[in-house]
Amino acid sequence: MPGNAAPIKSVKLFFLFGILLAMATLTARAANPIDALVQDKRVALAMSLLDKNLDWVTEQQIAITEIPAPEFHEAARAAYVAKLLAACGLDVHTDSVGNVIGERGGSFGKSKDVVLVVAHLDTVFPAGTDVRVKRVNGRLQAPGIADDGAGLAALVAIARAMNEAQIKTQTKIVFAADVGEEGEGNLRGIRELMAAYKGNVRAVIALDGAATDYVTTIGLASRRLDMQITGPGGHSWSDFGAPNPITALARGIVQFSRTRVPQEPRTTFNFGVIDGGNSVNSIPAEAGVKVDLRSEDDAELARLESELRKSFASAVDEEMAAAEPGNEALKLKVTVIGVRPGGRLAADSPLLTAIENVDRYLGNRCRLERSSTDANLPLSQGIPAIAIGAGGLGGASHSLEEWYDPAGRELGLKRAMLTLLAIAGAQP
Ligand SMILES: [Zn+2]
Known part of the structure; x- marks a missing residue:
C-alpha cells in the first residue's frame, strides 16, 4: 500500500533535514567573527x-x-x-x-x-x-x-x-x-x-x-509643548460675551484631536496636563495645556507640531468670532518645553x-x-x-x-x- 511507504520516506527526509540543519548551524557558528x-x-x-x-x-x-x-x-x-x-x-x-x-x-x-x-x-x-x-x-x-x-x-x-x-x-x-x-x-x-x-x-x-x-x-523622537491662552477675563454674568480662554482651549483640543496619525511610522499625541480659571462664576483670564508628541519619524513629528499650532491658532480665531465685538483679543503663547530628535x-x-x-x-x-x-x-x-x-x-x-x-x-x-x-x- 502506498500509504505504508509514506512514513518511511518522511522519516528518511526528516533525518536528511536534521543533518543539513546541523551542517548549516556548524557553518554559521564557524562564520561568526566573534569566535x-x-x-x-x-x-x-x-x-x-x-x-x-x-x-x-x-x-x-x-x-x-x-x-x-x-x-x-x-x-x-x-x-x-x-x-x-x-x-x-x-x-x-x-x-x-x-x-x-x-x-x-x-x-x-x-x-x-x-x-x-x-x-x-x-x-x-x-x-x-x-x-x-x-x-x-x-x-x-x-x-x-x-x-x-x-x-x-x-x-x-x-x-x-x-x-x-x-x-x-x-x-x-x-x-x-x-x-x-x-x-x-x-x-x-x-x-x-x-x-x-x-x-x-x-x-x-x-x-x-x-x-x-x-x-x-x-x-x-518627541516634542513637548505648553499651549497658553490668555484674555481679559471678567464676570460670568455681567461680562458674558467676552472671549473665554478655556472655551478656546477646548476648541483647540477638539480640533487637533481630529488629526490623523500614521501607524507606521508610529506616531502619538497626548494632552497630559490642563489648567486654568479660578472660580466657577468668573470668565478665566488664562488656560493652558501641556502636550506630548512622539513619532518614529522626525518629519511626521514636525507635521504634527505644525498641525497643533494651526489648530490652536484657529481655535482662538473661532472663539474671537463667537465673542461680542469690541472685546480685548485672546493671546496664544506656545512654548516648546522639550525636544528629542x-x-x-x-x-x-x-x-x-x-x-x-x-x-x-x-x-x-x-x-x-x-x-x-x-x-x-x-x-x-x-x-x-x-x-x-x-x-x-x-x-x-x-x-x-x-x-x-x-x-x-x-x-x-x-x-x-x-x-x-x-x-x-x-x-x-
Ligand atoms: Zn537612563
Whole structure:
C-alpha cells in the first residue's frame, strides 16, 4: 500500500533535514567573527577579568549611586567617575557642559575615527532624595541604582578590563560619563560629545540601565509643548460675551484631536496636563495645556507640531468670532518645553551585525526596541548608535523603590565589551 511507504520516506527526509540543519548551524557558528575575536589572548584575558572583578564593579556602582546627581547637578558624581576612569589608564578631562571624557588611543594610522561608549551621570531625583543603597533580599535598592548606576559601573568595568589586559584597538575609544540625559536635560551631554568629535564618530554605544534582552535601534523622537491662552477675563454674568480662554482651549483640543496619525511610522499625541480659571462664576483670564508628541519619524513629528499650532491658532480665531465685538483679543503663547530628535539604525549597519554576532556567540536572546535615550541624537544625525542594558536585572526605574540585582551581570559586561571591540577592531 502506498500509504505504508509514506512514513518511511518522511522519516528518511526528516533525518536528511536534521543533518543539513546541523551542517548549516556548524557553518554559521564557524562564520561568526566573534569566535576569532575571543581567540585573541588579550581579549580572552579581558573577558576573564570581567568575571573576576564583579565584586569591585558592584562596590563602584554603590559608591557612584550614593553621590547625588540631580539634573544640572552632576559635578560631584562626575569627579568620582573621572578618578575611576583615570585609574584605568585613560586620558581623562571634563568638558564645558560637565561630561567626563576618557580617551583610549587607537593604532590605526592617521584615522581620527572614534567609537563612543556612554553612560549617563544624571538621575531624575531632586536634591535631598535619600540615595543610600540598601540591600533588600539580595537586591540593591536605591534611586538611580540601575538607571544609570548599572551603566556607569559597566563603563568603568570595561575600561578597567581592557586596560589590565592591555588590549589594543584600531580605532580610538572614548569612554564618556555624560550629563543631561533625563527629563529637561534635553540630551545636552551627548549633544556636546557629538559636536566635539564631529565627523569622526564611527558608532555610539549607550549603556543605560540593566538587562541583556534588548537592543534599542530606534530613537523615538518627541516634542513637548505648553499651549497658553490668555484674555481679559471678567464676570460670568455681567461680562458674558467676552472671549473665554478655556472655551478656546477646548476648541483647540477638539480640533487637533481630529488629526490623523500614521501607524507606521508610529506616531502619538497626548494632552497630559490642563489648567486654568479660578472660580466657577468668573470668565478665566488664562488656560493652558501641556502636550506630548512622539513619532518614529522626525518629519511626521514636525507635521504634527505644525498641525497643533494651526489648530490652536484657529481655535482662538473661532472663539474671537463667537465673542461680542469690541472685546480685548485672546493671546496664544506656545512654548516648546522639550525636544528629542529621533532616528533609526539601518538594518544592514555593521553595528547591528556586531551585536547580533555577539549575542549569537554568547547564546543571548534579544529583541529590537525603540526608546528614548542618548542614542537618539547620533541616530538623528545618521550615525550608527544603539542603547543596551549593562547586565543584571533591574526594576521600578525612576521611582524611590528602584532596584538592581547583579546576578548575571557578567553577561551584560561581556556583551558590551565584545560589541565595542568588534566595532573598534581588536589589534593582535
Ligand atoms: Zn537612563
